[in-house]
Amino acid sequence: MQRILIDTFFHMMPGHRLSRNIFTGGYRTNYGRYSPFDVYHPNGASMLFSDLQADFDVKLLQQPFSETTLAEADILVVPNPDYPLYEGASPYRIDAPDVEALLNFLDRGGSVILMINSFLSRNDFWEENFDHERVMPLLEKLGVRWDHNFMSDEHNILPAKHGELVVGYGQGGRVLDGQLPAGAEPLLTWEGQVFGFRMRRGKGKIAVVGDAGLVSNGLYHFPGFENAAFLKKLFRDMAPAWSAAPATKFECFEFGHLSCAPSDQGISEKLFRSLRPQARFEIDHHYRHLTFESPARVVGAPDIARRLPISLDSLSGQKQLTGKFAFVAITEGMPTSGFEMPLSVAEKKSSLGSDFTVTGTSVREDLTWKDIGADPAVFGEIGQLVRVNTVVQILAGTAPDGTLRHFTMKQGQIFYDRNRRNVHYGFDILLSSQNLVLAPTV
Numbered sequence: 001m002q003r004i005l006i007d008t009f010f011h012m013m014p015g016h017r018l019s020r021n022i023f024t025g026g027y028r029t030n031y032g033r034y035s036p037f038d039v040y041h042p043n044g045a046s047m048l049f050s051d052l053q054a055d056f057d058v059k060l061l062q063q064p065f066s067e068t069t070l071a072e073a074d075i076l077v078v079p080n081p082d083y084p085l086y087e088g089a090s091p092y093r094i095d096a097p098d099v100e101a102l103l104n105f106l107d108r109g110g111s112v113i114l115m116i117n118s119f120l121s122r123n124d125f126w127e128e129n130f131d132h133e134r135v136m137p138l139l140e141k142l143g144v145r146w147d148h149n150f151m152s153d154e155h156n157i158l159p160a161k162h163g164e165l166v167v168g169y170g171q172g173g174r175v176l177d178g179q180l181p182a183g184a185e186p187l188l189t190w191e192g193q194v195f196g197f198r199m200r201r202g203k204g205k206i207a208v209v210g211d212a213g214l215v216s217n218g219l220y221h222f223p224g225f226e227n228a229a230f231l232k233k234l235f236r237d238m239a240p241a242w243s244a245a246p247a248t249k250f251e252c253f254e255f256g257h258l259s260c261a262p263s264d265q266g267i268s269e270k271l272f273r274s275l276r277p278q279a280r281f282e283i284d285h286h287y288r289h290l291t292f293e294s295p296a297r298v299v300g301a302p303d304i305a306r307r308l309p310i311s312l313d314s315l316s317g318q319k320q321l322t323g324k325f326a327f328v329a330i331t332e333g334m335p336t337s338g339f340e341m342p343l344s345v346a347e348k349k350s351s352l353g354s355d356f357t358v359t360g361t362s363v364r365e366d367l368t369w370k371d372i373g374a375d376p377a378v379f380g381e382i383g384q385l386v387r388v389n390t391v392v393q394i395l396a397g398t399a400p401d402g403t404l405r406h407f408t409m410k411q412g413q414i415f416y417d418r419n420r421r422n423v424h425y426g427f428d429i430l431l432s433s434q435n436l437v438l439a440p441t442v
Helices: 046-052 096-107 132-141 227-237 269-275 301-307
Strands: 002-007 056-061 075-079 111-115 158-162 165-169 185-190 193-201 204-209 249-260 280-284 287-293 297-300 320-326 338-350 353-364 384-398 404-418 427-441
Touching (some): 046 227, 096 111, 096 132, 096 193, 158 193, 165 185, 185 204, 249 269, 249 301, 269 287, 301 427, 338 384
Parallel strands (some): 002 056, 002 075, 075 111, 111 204
Antiparallel strands (some): 158 185, 185 193, 249 287, 249 427, 320 338, 353 384, 384 404
16 A cells, blocks of 8 residues: 645635535635545545545644655645635745755656646636746756646537546646656657656656646546546555555655754854854754755665564553653754653554654753763853754654664754853853654655
8 A cells, every 4th residue: 555645735725605614716816626535526635535545544734844754655636726816825935945845756656646727927817827937947947848838628528548548537637748758658648748757756656637637526426437436446446555565665865954043142143053064054043054964965775664662562562661862963064962851642554554753852951061972172161062952753663564764853952051141031042953864765
């Protein structure tokens, strides 16, 4: 069984109320359409969602695309990213880091189904336009030129073909001049036009469907068409290679950050930047941020156990356990002390296996600057370290046989040193994190 993640970050969920208990996608505007839970609207996608439950584990993705958020996905579905001009559209737009994460997901072997429409500058027709300004660069990276300023037919549902299947194609776009790059194959065609395609990217594969509406309740079982059969086949064909057997290789990705509000009377900006001189520096209001990451590398399954602060074998059936961690280093390259933390475990079992949410918090008031990788000669002159708070969040998935499917860990740390000269509450406050992502690859 595979896990499908459906994007609901760049595409709004239903919000148009018909009654206190009935809310649907918009009838006048595009927002909230293609929702897997909308049984009230012809453009809901609840019939497809119902059929997917038989063979897939389906979740909604409510965060940007990243190595962390896509670690658990086998198939990512992106339904018609909202164009921000419209009422009720998502306030978020696909950005360069999202595209980079999506392409990396493909490169390591994942699958993506992108559903888009046309983009028509018309106010006399339903505005189901997608965010072409952000999606077109992705298609260009795939070597595809998309004709978004095109409507297939305003008055008829076209009988697009996929092999022997006849698929009802609504008012969507097309591949410009039907020209696909080498290695890409037409997915939906009609009279020489290409309305969708599929191609490999890295070790993965992406399918682009030019009419998001063909997944809708209204077209899914429309008389004379075989949309349901086409979509079921598409999802089966998009299963990634790693889902055929337990993953034996994982992409290991590590990253972290430091943040503080600098003060000439405490941690100055110059001192702050010297802690991680190679990190990316950003200013956000009165806070300063240093972010850094290590190049991804591939590790074998036998090597993973040595990297984890907890034993996966110990999670099943447990509510509490103890994990062993190290404090996040304030200064690059400096060692830190280790500590133990009580953790709470929540487990959800399914035919996919088990999903674990493991969390814990630690509050310490007995630490020195050396314990957290800060130079005592420098920080001791600023103030007295009085408290270090640590939080850990782990999301892990195992297959029914107990083998690892994915693992992400976020460890955040806040320290307070008493400095009555600092205008920010009389304390210097510095945040830091270290993060680990283990995602399957082939």
